[in-house]
Amino acid sequence: MYIYDKYDHDILSQRVAQFRDQTRRYLDGSLSEAEFLPLRLQNGLYVQRLAPMLRINVPYGMLNTTQLRRLARIARDYDKGYCHVSTRQNIQYNWPDLEQVPDILAELAEVEMHGTQSSGNCIRNITSDQFAGTAPDEVVDPRPYCEIIRQWSSFHPEFAFLPRKFKIAISGSELDRAAIQVHDIGLQLVTDNNGEIGFKVIVGGGLGRTPVIGSVIREFLPRLEVLNYLEAILRVYNLHGRRDNKFKARIKILVRAMGADVFAEAVEQEWQQIKESPSTLRDEDFDNAKAFFTEPAYETLNDDAVQTALEQQSADNRAFSKWLERNVRPHKVAGYAAVTLSLKPTGIAPGDITDGQLEVIADLADQYSFSEVRTTHEQNMVLADVKKSDLFALWEAARSAGFATPNIGTLTDIICCPGGDFCSLANAKSIPIAEAIQRQFSDLDYVYDLGDLDLNISGCMNACGHHHVGHIGILGVDKKGQEFYQVMLGGNAGNNASLAKVLGPAFGADDMPQVVQKVVDVFLENRTEEELFIDTYQRIGITPFKERVYAKAS
Amino acid sequence: MPKLVKDGAITEDQWTLLDKPDDSPEAVVIPAGCVIVPLSVWQAQKDSLTHRSDIGVWIDSDESAFDLGEDASTLPLVAVNFPGFMDGRAFSTARLLRERFHFGGELRAIGAFIRDQMGYLSRCGVNAFQFEDESIDLTEAMKSLNDFTEYYQASVNQPQPLFRRRSA
Numbered sequence: 001m002y003i004y005d006k007y008d009h010d011i012l013s014q015r016v017a018q019f020r021d022q023t024r025r026y027l028d029g030s031l032s033e034a035e036f037l038p039l040r041l042q043n044g045l046y047v048q049r050l051a052p053m054l055r056i057n058v059p060y061g062m063l064n065t066t067q068l069r070r071l072a073r074i075a076r077d078y079d080k081g082y083c084h085v086s087t088r089q090n091i092q093y094n095w096p097d098l099e100q101v102p103d104i105l106a107e108l109a110e111v112e113m114h115g116t117q118s119s120g121n122c123i124r125n126i127t128s129d130q131f132a133g134t135a136p137d138e139v140v141d142p143r144p145y146c147e148i149i150r151q152w153s154s155f156h157p158e159f160a161f162l163p164r165k166f167k168i169a170i171s172g173s174e175l176d177r178a179a180i181q182v183h184d185i186g187l188q189l190v191t192d193n194n195g196e197i198g199f200k201v202i203v204g205g206g207l208g209r210t211p212v213i214g215s216v217i218r219e220f221l222p223r224l225e226v227l228n229y230l231e232a233i234l235r236v237y238n239l240h241g242r243r244d245n246k247f248k249a250r251i252k253i254l255v256r257a258m259g260a261d262v263f264a265e266a267v268e269q270e271w272q273q274i275k276e277s278p279s280t281l282r283d284e285d286f287d288n289a290k291a292f293f294t295e296p297a298y299e300t301l302n303d304d305a306v307q308t309a310l311e312q313q314s315a316d317n318r319a320f321s322k323w324l325e326r327n328v329r330p331h332k333v334a335g336y337a338a339v340t341l342s343l344k345p346t347g348i349a350p351g352d353i354t355d356g357q358l359e360v361i362a363d364l365a366d367q368y369s370f371s372e373v374r375t376t377h378e379q380n381m382v383l384a385d386v387k388k389s390d391l392f393a394l395w396e397a398a399r400s401a402g403f404a405t406p407n408i409g410t411l412t413d414i415i416c417c418p419g420g421d422f423c424s425l426a427n428a429k430s431i432p433i434a435e436a437i438q439r440q441f442s443d444l445d446y447v448y449d450l451g452d453l454d455l456n457i458s459g460c461m462n463a464c465g466h467h468h469v470g471h472i473g474i475l476g477v478d479k480k481g482q483e484f485y486q487v488m489l490g491g492n493a494g495n496n497a498s499l500a501k502v503l504g505p506a507f508g509a510d511d512m513p514q515v516v517q518k519v520v521d522v523f524l525e526n527r528t529e530e531e532l533f534i535d536t537y538q539r540i541g542i543t544p545f546k547e548r549v550y551a552k553a554s
Numbered sequence: 555m556p557k558l559v560k561d562g563a564i565t566e567d568q569w570t571l572l573d574k575p576d577d578s579p580e581a582v583v584i585p586a587g588c589v590i591v592p593l594s595v596w597q598a599q600k601d602s603l604t605h606r607s608d609i610g611v612w613i614d615s616d617e618s619a620f621d622l623g624e625d626a627s628t629l630p631l632v633a634v635n636f637p638g639f640m641d642g643r644a645f646s647t648a649r650l651l652r653e654r655f656h657f658g659g660e661l662r663a664i665g666a667f668i669r670d671q672m673g674y675l676s677r678c679g680v681n682a683f684q685f686e687d688e689s690i691d692l693t694e695a696m697k698s699l700n701d702f703t704e705y706y707q708a709s710v711n712q713p714q715p716l717f718r719r720r721s722a
Contacts, residue, residue, distance in 0.1 A: 007716060010704050018701040022670060035668050038640065121640070151706040151716070157677035158649055161642025227715075238646045239618070273654065278715060279708045285717050 001062055001372060002147045002292045004112045011155065012109045015116060019043045020102035027099065042122055042160065044115020045101055046424075053422065054093045054101060055118040056108060060128035060146040060170070061089040061374040061382075065362040068373055070111040072358035078104050083358075085343060085351040087415055087464055088167070089127050089375040090118055094422055116154060121162045123153035123234070127169045129177045130376040133293060134384045136332045140189040140197055142172035144289035145223070148281065149187075152227050159234045163241035164249035166234070167206075174495075179377065181205045181214050181497035182469060184251045185233060190220065198222045203233060203263065204255030207463035211499045212252040215260035217267060223286065225271070227279040232270035236263070296370035296385055301335025306388040313392050322448065323395055323406040337388050339369075341381045341398055342405040342413065346438040349431040350416040351379030353403075360401040368394050377466075378415055380408065411453045411520070412438045415466055419459030419476060420483070426459035428476025428483035433457055433512050440513035441520075450520065453533045454493070469493035471534045472519060473500040474512070485512055489519065489545055490537045501542055504550055518549045557692060559672075560660065560682040562699065564692045567684060569610060569631065571664065584609070590633050590662075593617050596625070604628065612664060615643040619650035626657040634680070636665035645678045652679035652710045669695035673702060679710035 004012070022039045025031035031039075040046075044055040056071070063071075071091055075083045078100055084092040096104060108114055118125055126146045133141045149168065153159075159166070169178040172189040180186025186202035199221045205214025221229050233251075240258075242248045255263045314321035329338045341361060344350050353361075361381060365373045368390050369383035376382060381403075386394060398404035407413045414437065417423065419430030434457055441447050456470030460477075467473035473488040484506035491500030507515050520533075522545050527536045537545075555566045569588040572595065575581075580598035584591060590610040596603065603609045610631030611622060619626070626632055632651055634644035644663065651657040662682035663675050669690070672683055676699055685695070708715040 005720070007704055007720065011702065011706070014702045014704075031670075035639065035670070039670055121642075148717070154706055155674075155702070156707055157674040157705075157709050158645045159642075160674055161640055161645065161671070163642075235646050239643055243641055243643075277708065278713050278718060281717070288717070288720075 001064055002059070008112070009109075012112070012114055012116075015043075015114065015155075016102065016105045016109050019105060023098070023102050038120050038161070040101075041120035042117055043101070043105065044118040045098070046119060047098075051095045052098050052101070053418075054096045054104065054115060055086065056091045056093070056113055056115050057118045057125040058089050058091055058113075058375050059150050060126055060132070060143060061130050061376065062143070063373045063375065065365050065371045065373070067111045067113055068358050068362040068365070070107060070113070072355040072362070074104055074107060075355040075358065081356075082352055082354045084349070084418065085353065085375050085379045085381065087351075087377050087379060087417065087466055088125060089130075089377050090125055091375070092418070094418070117160075119165070120160075121164050121166075122160050123156065123162075123166045123168065126150050126153065127167070127178055127183075127377060129171055129173055130374040130382045131177065131329065131338050131384060132172065132374075133295070134331050134333075134336070134338050135173050135175075135177075136330050137174040138172055138332065139174065139191065140172040141290075141293060142170045142189055143293045144286060145172075145187070145189065145226070146170050147292065148285070148289050149226070149230070152230065152279075156234075158231075159238060162234070162238055163243050164246065164251075166237075166251065168230075176493075176495045176497075179466070179469065179493040179497070182207055182211070182466075182493065183214065185230070186214050187226075192220055196222060199226060201229070201233075203267075204252040204260065205497075206250055206252045207466055207468050208250065209247055209461045209463075210250075210252065211463070211468040212256065213497050213499065214252075215255060215263075217260060217264035224281045224283075225275060227281060228274050228277055229267070229271050231274060231279065232267045235270055236266045240266075295333075296372075298333045298336065298385070299387070301387065301389075303334040303388075306335050310388055310391065319399075319406070320392060320395055322444065323404055324391065326406045326410065326448070327404070327408045328391060331385070333385075335388055337386050337391060338382060338384045339386050339391070339394060339398075340376070340408045341383065341403040342407055343380050343403060344407055344413050344438075345402055345405045346412065346442065347435060349418070349421075350414050350434055353381075357401055357403065360397070361403075364394060364397055378408075378413065380413070406444065407447065409452045409454075410447045411441050411450055411455050411472075411516075412447055413454075414438065415454070415456040415470065417458050417464035419457070419465075423459060423464075425462055426476065427461075427478035428459050428485065429509070430457045430459040430465060430474075430476055433474060433476075433485060433509060436509070436513045437516050440517055450523070451532045454491075455516070456491070466493065467491070468499045469497065470500060471537070472516065477506055479506070483509060485509065487515055487519070487549070489542055490534070492534055503542065504546055515549055519545055522548050556684075556688055558662075558682055558684040559692055559696050559699075560662075562696070564696070571612065571633070571684075574614070588631075590631060590664075593621060597621070600625070610660075610662075613644075613647055615641045615647075619647045619655060622651075623655060626651050626655040629657070629659055631660040631662060632657055633662040633664045633684075636663065636667040639666045639668045639671065645674060648675065648678040648680050649710060669698040672696075672698045673700075677705065677709035677711060
């Protein structure tokens with residue numbers, strides 16, 4: 001994991017001092033509300049429906065246990081004893097006092113954390129694969145690249161007042177787990193025929209009001225040039241992105257308006273001018289970054305032996321076996337596995353976690369996973385390096401702490417934004433809808449039988465709940481002061497990214513569990529043996545679903 | 555005489571800023587003395603203005619450093635305007651003037667920028683700051699120039715990014 005040196009610490013402590021002074025000037029009236037707005041946003045502070053919300057970056061989802069414990073302490077001392085894992089791998093506090101935010105940021109800086117650029121019209125936290133460094137399908141570990149780009153984007157003098165927010169995601173594996181096609185920039189690490197590492201560059205994807213799958217503007221960018229090339233993209237966007245209408249200000253609108261080819265050409269021209277600048281990376285710069293992400297001290301284990309033992313435990317204990325099936329993933333190192341801790345038990349807002357639970361996870365990570373934890377954009381947490389022989393003990397501990405719900409990747413592992421209960425942008429509540437659906441599908445065997453099924457809920461068209469890329473997507477809408485829910489089907493966030501189609505007119509909150517049930521019924525009646533929901537949907541199309549859901553009662 | 559921040563000190567402003575004309579930039583009469591003219595006026599009257607050494611040009615946020623281009627290096631002053639402080643195009647324009655067009659004169663921020671942007675502006679090559687709001691306490695505002703002492707990226711005043719200096 002990346003460790004700060006004196007430079008990083010100095011920069012961050014100066015940032016805390018800067019924001020402390022800005023907050024003071026705001027509170028004494030010398031900084032206006034409008035002027036304070038982008039400054040507080042770029043330190044993570046929103047003003048929400050009920051209280052401020054503070055968003056803390058978790059760079060590419062990596063946390064150590066010291067940081068986890070500090071997050072727990074902050075939840076206890078400054079908030080109501082819990083926090084929330086966001087759909088961009090970040091941590092959010094819902095109840096801090098504005099006056100105390102500089103103190104919170106100072107506490108975070110001590111453990112190398114911050115809210116810098118976690119909101120506002122700037123380059124946001126870099127997100128990535130939660131299984132980075134451990135996944136068997138990994139081509140290149142993305143974390144050193146994430147860190148290099150994190151540093152480049154932090155306090156970038158030219159790009160702090162962009163037309164709109166700007167999100168970058170990086171994937172280094174065959175299977176895209178970072179949703180790179182729906183980011184402002186998606187970077188796919190690839191190797192060329194000579195074994196040279198580079199990036200496939202995707203630009204102009206995004207969800208929100210106008211969902212778009214990004215366009216590939218360069219098939220292979222040598223890694224040495226990545227900062228120059230990013231600078232070229234951002235410069236073209238900063239100068240040409242629309243600023244007259246905030247709903248048309250994202251880079252996706254610019255790419256569409258210019259055409260991806262013309263946009264790519266503009267970037268190419270700018271890049272030719274700044275190519276080989278001092279920001280060009282050297283092999284040694286990658287080596288330096290990689291040195292922070294070396295493998296932990298894995299033991300040499302006999303996979304066959306532990307596998308046999310696991311199968312025995314699994315045969316003896318059905319609940320454990322389900323958990324193994326859903327929440328445990330293969331690891332590139334023999335005898336190890338990656339475990340997802342579910343933050344989606346029924347009745348808890350998806351992604352919410354208490355101070356006590358954070359500390360339990362820290363203890364488990366210290367005991368079983370080299371003191372590191374990852375957050376996921378599906379709003380769960382991961383212990384990425386667990387010995388298979390420890391899985392049973394870990395499962396028992398996780399179960400008693402409440403995060404062993406064996407539902408990862410299933411219908412009840414719902415991605416859900418905070419919605420109208422917290423967020424001032426929301427048109428409708430989302431958490432109660434998630435809970436009602438979880439209750440409708442409380443039979444775990446039934447849910448397993450459905451297989452992988454992504455259900456994503458957003459409380460407004462800003463799409464923090466990624467509803468466009470859910471196999472089933474739900475969007476909260478406001479009609480004359482009443483909350484309604486639009487259902488869409490067929491979205492997909494991975495390699496074959498696709499955007500969901502609207503099923504038809506919206507429903508009231510009370511109807512939602514039955515609507516989802518009918519959609520699932522159509523799937524069950526039509527699927528072939530091997531099909532997952534998304535496969536059946538793609539084969540039979542939206543009509544059978546529409547007919548069932550909107551059928552007149554006979 | 556109004557004051558501004560230049561090269562880290564408060565000085566008197568010698569220059570007069572000429573507003574954009576509604577039409578006919580070629581017909582605008584340029585007074586004597588140090589005058590900062592709009593880009594459109596410069597473009598329309600370049601031939602008669604090039605012999606003067608007391609003409610500067612200001613670029614609005616929807617205009618481009620490329621429109622001034624190589625002319626920049628012949629001028630003593632170029633200004634970049636902020637119609638609103640959230641409009642960040644001037645950051646790129648300033649950097650292009652310095653790095654692409656090798657402008658070495660006074661690069662001035664004008665308009666509605668705020669003191670909290672001075673650090674970033676300075677790193678983009680701006681060395682003079684003329685606030686639209688003349689009531690701003692410049693001594694206070696200047697403190698924002700010193701918020702940070704170290705940076706990750708390359709910039710106009712530090713062409714070497716931190717990763718190169720770190721490993722040196």
